[in-house]
Amino acid sequence: MGDLTLSAPACAWFLLGAFVLAGMAQTAWFKAPLSRRFSRPIDAGATFRGRRVFGEHKTLRGFLVMIPAAAASFVALAAAVGDPAAAGLWPLTLPGYAGLGAFAGFGFMAGELPNSFVKRQLGIRPGDRPRGRAAATAQFVADRIDSGLGMMLAASAIVTVPTMTWLLVLAIGPSIHWAFSVLMFHLGLKTRPA
Numbered sequence: 001m002g003d004l005t006l007s008a009p010a011c012a013w014f015l016l017g018a019f020v021l022a023g024m025a026q027t028a029w030f031k032a033p034l035s036r037r038f039s040r041p042i043d044a045g046a047t048f049r050g051r052r053v054f055g056e057h058k059t060l061r062g063f064l065v066m067i068p069a070a071a072a073s074f075v076a077l078a079a080a081v082g083d084p085a086a087a088g089l090w091p092l093t094l095p096g097y098a099g100l101g102a103f104a105g106f107g108f109m110a111g112e113l114p115n116s117f118v119k120r121q122l123g124i125r126p127g128d129r130p131r132g133r134a135a136a137t138a139q140f141v142a143d144r145i146d147s148g149l150g151m152m153l154a155a156s157a158i159v160t161v162p163t164m165t166w167l168l169v170l171a172i173g174p175s176i177h178w179a180f181s182v183l184m185f186h187l188g189l190k191t192r193p194a
Contacts (some may be wrong), residue, residue: 006089006160006165007088008163011090014077014081019104021072022070025065049121055125057126058113063109066109070101070105115146118142148173151169
């Protein structure tokens with residue numbers, strides 16, 4: 001399957017729309033008392049150079065919802081389109097969209113881990129900002145693009161993703177990510193809107 005059969009804008013809007021739906025599911029899950037049972041750090045307290053690998057905020061509960069939520073949102077949007085290939089999307093079956101969504105959801109969550117690792121190694125505690133304007137700006141940008149970059153890498157490992165789709169998702173996605181961070185802050189799920 002080459003880029004010529006795909007519509008870069010259609011693919012971008014599909015990915016963004018699917019992750020808005022998955023993000024809504026994740027926000028609802030985080031608000032649910034049941035989700036707190038899965039608040040175990042994925043690094044299980046492991047350290048590297050005397051510092052936590054990822055920290056307390058990277059927990060199993062995020063992975064538990066994002067992967068199936070992304071799979072379900074990919075299927076729902078593909079089904080709503082009717083014929084994905086005719087709409088300029090990937091010519092996959094609905095189970096194919098479920099697999100793509102699940103892997104993209106995993107990539108979305110895993111994409112945050114390198115950034116968390118670097119912050120822990122720099123001595124930045126979960127939820128805190130680094131000192132200095134340049135460092136705080138760099139962290140803000142990294143926090144906005146890390147999950148989107150992980151999602152795009154995961155999706156690209158399974159299907160062809162046009163270059164323009166990459167550019168659109170990485171240009172628009174950070175604003176959507178920021179909106180979810182602000183929402184989670186106002187719901188009391190984050191200590192700051194970052």
